[in-house]
Amino acid sequence: MILSCSNISKAFGSNEVIKHASFHIEDHEKAAIVGINGAGKSTLLKIIMGELPSDEGEVIISKGKTLGYLAQHQDLTGDKTIYEEVLEVKRPILEMEARIRQMELDMKHLTGRELNDMLTSYSRLNHEFEQQNGYAYQSEITGVLKGLGFTEEEFHKPVSALSGGQKTRVSLGRLLLTKPDIILLDEPTNHLDMESIAWLETYLINYDGSVIIVAHDRYFLDRVVTKVIELDNGIMNVYQGNYTDYSSKRAMIREAQMKAYLNQQQEIKHQEEVIAKLKSFNREKSIRRAESREKMLDKIELLDKPTEINDEMRIRLEPNIISGNDVLTVRGLKKSFDQNLLFDQVNFEIKRGERVAVIGGNGTGKTTILKMINGILSSDAGEIILGSKVHIGYYDQEHQVLHMEKTLFDELQDTYPSMNNTQIRNILAAFLFTGDDVYKRVKDLSGGERGRVSLAKLMLSEANFLILDEPTNHLDITSKEILEDALVNYTGTVLYVSHDRYFINKTATRILDLTNKTLVNYIGNYDYYLEKKELMTSLYTDGPSADSAPQAEVSETKLDWKAQKEEQARIRKRQNALKKTEDEIHRLETRDGEIDALLAQEEVFTDVPRLMELNQEKESIGKQLEELYEQWEELAE
Structure with a gap:
């Protein structure tokens, strides 16, 4: 056991955030702390670090063990570059290297016993230098910075000129390179793209020390942790296994x-x-x-009613009008900003009922594509065609669809004037805004709260084509799961950008990967994308790997692409056949009901020829329905 928290309690005023919490962490163990927003996860990390005192209880760390902590927000200042800031972590190695170089110079002027003594010291220092990876510290720094998404050109940027997210990545790099015995990470994936998150997963899985993570990225937690510590209404429960097990x-x-x-x-x-x-x-x-x-x-010892999840939002998305089968067609789309070409010759189609995720690295132009479809940005070339009866509902991560000066109540009332006060309050309550909360101004809300208001407007829009830009940002895990269920049960069409791989896995029926300035299509969820990524991107890579790829592999890729297109066509054909079968079943069942009503009428059941005619029709309908039911079952498979 490397860390033990025993009977920890913490309250802020009358709000008791943590109540008598106890858990322990073993050496090399990777654990997650989960709970809704405001559950006390970050508070617990600060108590472990000694940054906050607990009201009662104690934190015990094994003797000689070191702690490293990454808070959610970092404020690096100074004139150092990114590389210099991270290099500072290696100060002891740099000083050791300087001493070794000086000893090499000094030994040129020594003889006899002095030389022998210095050679002994030199040998001992060299061994220590080697033990601390002194000969590879530069490549180690470069590897970590590149893994966290920095290019070599960015290494020389001053940290004072970086965004908040970039500063957090620099701080994370510093922390990883210090290699403490216990790493505490508070939302480490918030400012990382998919490739950087995958790199961090691998790094932490293979990390020699212990790790405690607060994160809302469930895919990340599934891969990294083997223990989950839950905070629920101040009560702590410990579960063995990853997030899915928990x-x-x-x-x-x-x-x-x-x-x-x-x-x-x-x-x-x-x-x-x-x-x-x-x-x-x-x-x-x-x-x-x-x-x-x-x-x-x-x-009788009364049992408490199990608490409902406090942050549970009640989202029901339902289109008002059914769109045509062809929802969106994009041909030859191109966009540049100044000399920076984001993408060219982008072509794709979206059919009714599809849930399509757009993924790709930061800055590749994913959000730009969504804005162009919405008419917020113009394209340099190409065309965007919306299908028949398509009504768009748009959720943007900057929440530009919200008016910052309005109250929440006015925001909904002005958008939907037909709703009365009670209806507006009920909708806002479903998204956790109650009492005087409804009179808060949009500009005074947190990012997560603005996200909930945008989702409330989206729910009311009754749109049949939802376009969502990072819909899970700032949502806690429970709210993400509720949104997932709402989208899976939504009968319209969805196009969204997301970095949340668990969310994509749950909701996407197709993935468009924006890479090398074009889109690569994958008919499946995120796991399918991972399985096929290397194969599919080989056709779209301009570098040496594409040139050196074996011809057989390229041919296989082309075949795989063709197979995907054929499979997509086959699925659409089956869906159309299923719809026709359902319509025919409905028509025949309706007619069967009409015949039953006719047979109950005296003028019909006393008319023998008419009676026989209707009975024959009813028998024929029965046979047809039997065949159609079997056909429907086969298609529904």
Whole structure:
């Protein structure tokens, strides 16, 4: 055991955030702390680091073990470049290297015993230098910075000129290179693209020390951690396994707790009814028995009702009008900013009912494509064609669809004037805005709160084509899961940009990867994309790897692409056949009901020829329906 937290409690005023929490971390163990926004996750990290005092309890760290901590927000200042800032971590190695160089110079002027003594010191220092990876520290720094998404050209940028996200990445690089025995990370993936997150996953999985992570990236947690520490209403529970294991176990436990609570409530109600009935008999014996039962009830240890997830948003997305089958067609799309060409000859189509995720590195132009489809930005070339009866609902990560000076109430009322006060309050309450919250100005809200207001407007829009830019940013895990369910059950069409791989895995039916200034199509979720990525991108890579790729592999890639297109066409054909079958079943079932109504009429059942004709039609419909039901089952598979 390398770290132990025993009976930790912390309150801010009357709000008790952590109540008697205990857990421990083993050497080399990777653990996650999860919970809704405001559950106390960052507070717990600060208590472990000694930055915040706990109200009670103690944190014990094994003797001689070191801690390293990355907070959510970093404010690096000074004139150092990115490389120099990270290099400072290696100061002891740099000083050791300087001493070695000086000793080499000094030894040229020494003889005899002095030379022998210095050679011994030199040998010992060289060994220590080698042990601390002194001969490879420069490549180690370069590897970490590149892994975190910095190019070599950016190494010489001053840290004072960096954005908040870039500063966080520099601080993360510094922390990883110090190699403490226990690393504490608060939302480390917030400012990383997919490639950098994948690199960090591999780094942490192979890290020799222990790691404690607060993160909302469930895919990341699934890959890295083997223990999950949950904070729920101040109560801590510890689960073995990764995030998926935790989610499954938590659901089972909550279900069992709710079942026990409902059974107890049912038993209490039954006993109270029996007591009331016994008392109503108004006999001495019955009253004594009623009193005996009352005493028994008083001794029951009441179970608390399992808490509902506090942050649960109630999202129901439903289109008002069904669009045509061809929702969006994009041909020959091109966009540059000054001399920077983002993409060229981008072509893709989206059909009704698809949920398409656009992925790619930071700065490749994913959000730009969404803005062009929405008419917010113009293209340099190409055309964007919306299909018949397509109504767009847009969610942008900058929340430009919101008016900063308006209150939440006015924001909804002005957009949907037909809604009354009660309806507006009910919608806002579904997105966790209650009481006087509805009169807050949009500009005074946090990023997560603005996201919830944008989602509320989206829900009310009844659009049949949702275009979402990073919809899970600033949402906690519970809210993400609720949004996932809403999108999976949505009968319209969805196009979105996201870095959340778990979210993509759950919701996407197709992925468009914006890479090398073009889009590569994958018919499947994120796991399928990972499986096919190397194969598919070989056709779109301009570098040496494409030139040196074996001809057989390129041919296989082309075949794979062709197979994907054929599979897509086959799925569309099957979906159309399924729709036709459903329509025919509905028509025949309606007619069958009409015949039943006719057969109940006296003028029909007394008319023998008419009666026989209707019975024959009903029998024919029955046979047709049997065939159609079987056909529907085959297609639905």
